[in-house]
Amino acid sequence: MLTGSCLCGSVKYEYRGELGPIVCCHCSRCRKAQGTAFATNSPINESGFSLLSGKETLREYESSAGKFRAFCSNCGSPVFSRFTGKPGILRLRIGSLDTPVAARPSAHIYASSHAEWFDILDGLPQYEAGVP
Numbered sequence: 001m002l003t004g005s006c007l008c009g010s011v012k013y014e015y016r017g018e019l020g021p022i023v024c025c026h027c028s029r030c031r032k033a034q035g036t037a038f039a040t041n042s043p044i045n046e047s048g049f050s051l052l053s054g055k056e057t058l059r060e061y062e063s064s065a066g067k068f069r070a071f072c073s074n075c076g077s078p079v080f081s082r083f084t085g086k087p088g089i090l091r092l093r094i095g096s097l098d099t100p101v102a103a104r105p106s107a108h109i110y111a112s113s114h115a116e117w118f119d120i121l122d123g124l125p126q127y128e129a130g131v132p
Ligand SMILES: [Zn+2]
Pocket: 006, 007, 008, 009, 010, 011, 072, 073, 074, 075, 076, 077
C-alpha cells in the first residue's frame, strides 16, 4: 500500500495497487499546473485509491474539456488528474507520495512542448504527444 499527502497535510490518501508507468509530462498545461518544467505522473486504478482526509479541501479544476486536475485548495498541491474519457484511471502526481517509490520514470511525453529553459538530458524515450 502507498500513502501520500499534500503540502499542508489536509489531503491524505492511500492507494492499494501498483503504480503504472511513470511519465514526465512536459505539456504546457502540466507545466502551468505544477509551476515546474514537467509533471511526474503515474496512472493508477481509481478503485484502489482512498481519500483518508481532506475531502473538503480537495478541489478540481477542469483545465480542458473533461480533464479535471485535483488539488488541495488550502496549500495548492496538485494530487491527481482524471479524464472523463478514461474512466477508472487517475493520474497520480507522484511527488505527493510519502511512501518511497522504487520505480523510475519510463518516458517523457509531450516532449515537443518542453520548457525552452529545460533540456531533457536523460536517455529515456521522448514522445511528441502521449505514449503511443
Ligand atoms: Zn494541502
